[in-house]
Amino acid sequence: MGDMQKKIVILGAGYGGLSTAVMLQRKMKLREAEVILVNKDSYHHITTWLHELAAGTSPTDKCMVDLESVLEPEKVKLLKAEVESIDLGQKEVYLSGGQRLSYDYLVVALGSEIESFGIPGVKEHTYVIRNLKTALAIRDQVERMFRRCKLDNYRPERLHFVICGSGFTGVEFAGELADRIDELCKEYQIDRDKVVITNVEASPTVLSGFDPELSEYAKAVLEKKGVVIKTSTPVKACTSDGVILHDQEECRSSTVVWTAGVRGHSITKRIKHETVRGRLKVDEYLRPPDHDDVFVIGDSSIIYGKKEGPYPPTAQMAVQQGAACAHNLLALLRNKPLQAFEPRIKGTLVSIGKKVAAGNVYGLKLYGSKASFVKKVVDYHYLYRIGGLKLVLDKLKGGERQGEKNSLLDH
Ligand code: FAD
Ligand code: NAD
Numbered sequence: 570m571g572d573m574q575k576k577i578v579i580l581g582a583g584y585g586g587l588s589t590a591v592m593l594q595r596k597m598k599l600r601e602a603e604v605i606l607v608n609k610d611s612y613h614h615i616t617t618w619l620h621e622l623a624a625g626t627s628p629t630d631k632c633m634v635d636l637e638s639v640l641e642p643e644k645v646k647l648l649k650a651e652v653e654s655i656d657l658g659q660k661e662v663y664l665s666g667g668q669r670l671s672y673d674y675l676v677v678a679l680g681s682e683i684e685s686f687g688i689p690g691v692k693e694h695t696y697v698i699r700n701l702k703t704a705l706a707i708r709d710q711v712e713r714m715f716r717r718c719k720l721d722n723y724r725p726e727r728l729h730f731v732i733c734g735s736g737f738t739g740v741e742f743a744g745e746l747a748d749r750i751d752e753l754c755k756e757y758q759i760d761r762d763k764v765v766i767t768n769v770e771a772s773p774t775v776l777s778g779f780d781p782e783l784s785e786y787a788k789a790v791l792e793k794k795g796v797v798i799k800t801s802t803p804v805k806a807c808t809s810d811g812v813i814l815h816d817q818e819e820c821r822s823s824t825v826v827w828t829a830g831v832r833g834h835s836i837t838k839r840i841k842h843e844t845v846r847g848r849l850k851v852d853e854y855l856r857p858p859d860h861d862d863v864f865v866i867g868d869s870s871i872i873y874g875k876k877e878g879p880y881p882p883t884a885q886m887a888v889q890q891g892a893a894c895a896h897n898l899l900a901l902l903r904n905k906p907l908q909a910f911e912p913r914i915k916g917t918l919v920s921i922g923k924k925v926a927a928g929n930v931y932g933l934k935l936y937g938s939k940a941s942f943v944k945k946v947v948d949y950h951y952l953y954r955i956g957g958l959k960l961v962l963d964k965l966k967g968g969e970r971q972g973e974k975n976s977l978l979d980h
Contacts, residue, residue, distance in 0.1 A: 585867030588891025734829030
């Protein structure tokens with residue numbers, strides 16, 4: 570079989586790429602194909618919990634999965650490397666350090682990047698929630714501001730935390746940060762009234778486009794937690810002193826977090842086809858036109874519903890696409906017909922701090938602790954899919970921040 574063995578290369582071990590790899594390893598016969606999973610880190614980050622890490626309400630270890638612990642090396646090889654570019658003509662991927670990797674079938678699952686909309690100062694002056702390192706940078710900055718206010722005098726901008734964008738990421742982070750601030754005030758003996766969290770949103774509502782009742786509820790919960798919400802207020806610029814709002818008002822802050830949206834990964838641009846906000850348009854089999862051997866899944870690609878317009882980039886979508894992609898890769902290996910991808914959107918839940926959430930599941934609206942419980946079930950169900958009961962128990966045990974190890978983060 571040796572020479573005949575096809576080589577499948579998967580770029581990115583996020584929700585889409587790891588789901589593809591795990592599904593292949595489960596369904597593929599031994600040596601049916603060579604599968605290589607390329608990721609820049611040796612771990613998978615649980616993005617749906619990164620806002621908790623950023624706020625300091627969850628430990629680092631809880632938000633990462635050691636890739637070797639969920640992969641079977643005889644079926645999926647892990648290659649820790651950074652993808653630099655893709656040559657579809659030559660069927661090659663270029664990795665950092667000059668390494669090249671050829672493929673028969675390619676899965677591009679590199680996720681997304683921050684959308685700055687060309688607003689000045691976003692790249693230079695804001696914190697973002699993208700991966701473990703950027704989330705940890707926020708946690709450290711928040712704690713540093715409290716420490717400095719205790720040690721060398723209080724300054725209002727040090728305890729003013731500005732979150733730009735009240736989409737799902739902005740709301741989830743604001744809720745979590747508000748919970749954490751209460752703890753930090755006690756720890757550093759700082760008056761709670763001195764701390765301000767401002768969430769600035771361009772559109773007239775928080776969670777724009779979401780069910781209006783649920784978005785009103787989310788706003789009310791955040792306000793009850795003390796978050797100042799400014800809707801219909803686009804940020805015009807970010808500076809070293811804070812943000813400038815559309816009416817030239819200056820919001821002075823030492824910590825500005827940019828949660829105003831995402832765009833497809835810049836490497837996806839090299840596949841020269843139509844993109845929408847950097848996300849590559851793909852067909853019903855999740856392939857760019859004219860490239861039958863390439864799949865682009867997750868946040869890097871865009872698909873449209875029959876009526877609803879484009880689907881938003883979510884983990885739910887990336888996981889379903891990963892499973893569909895694995896199915897079709899096996900079909901290609903076995904000369905079977907491909908199956909068109911049909912998303913099954915079960916609902917959307919947004920957390921607003923540790924114990925509260927809001928959303929709809931199978932058409933049913935959920936609020937408060939009930940919604941929060943269901944969100945946790947959904948998050949753990951994903952972990953069960955990639956790492957079985959062992960991973961679920963491991964994460965349930967590792968809920969506290971004390972005694973962090975972070976050994977993987979250093980390698
Ligand atoms: P990712 O999961 O981002 O994976 C991309 C992978 O590619 C990463 O492992 C990355 O390290 C790797 N990579 C990137 N560039 C390179 C490179 N050049 N070389 C090598 N490797 C590279 N969605 C939901 O459905 N439910 C939620 O509750 C939810 N909560 C969220 C909370 C937060 C705070 C955020 C930020 C997002 C949340 N999302 C949620 C959205 C969800 O996380 C994304 O839609 C999902 O991660 C997309 O999966 P993906 O596989 O496309 O990309
Ligand atoms: P988003 O695009 O959903 O929201 C960004 C928000 O920022 C929008 O409301 C937009 O109006 C606002 N904005 C844009 N420019 C602005 C400006 N200049 N000033 C002020 N506000 C501005 O982006 P996101 O929240 O990062 O989410 C990205 C994707 O991840 C979405 O598809 C989302 O559904 C998904 N996600 C899902 C969950 C969940 O299901 N619980 C959680 C987080 C993220």
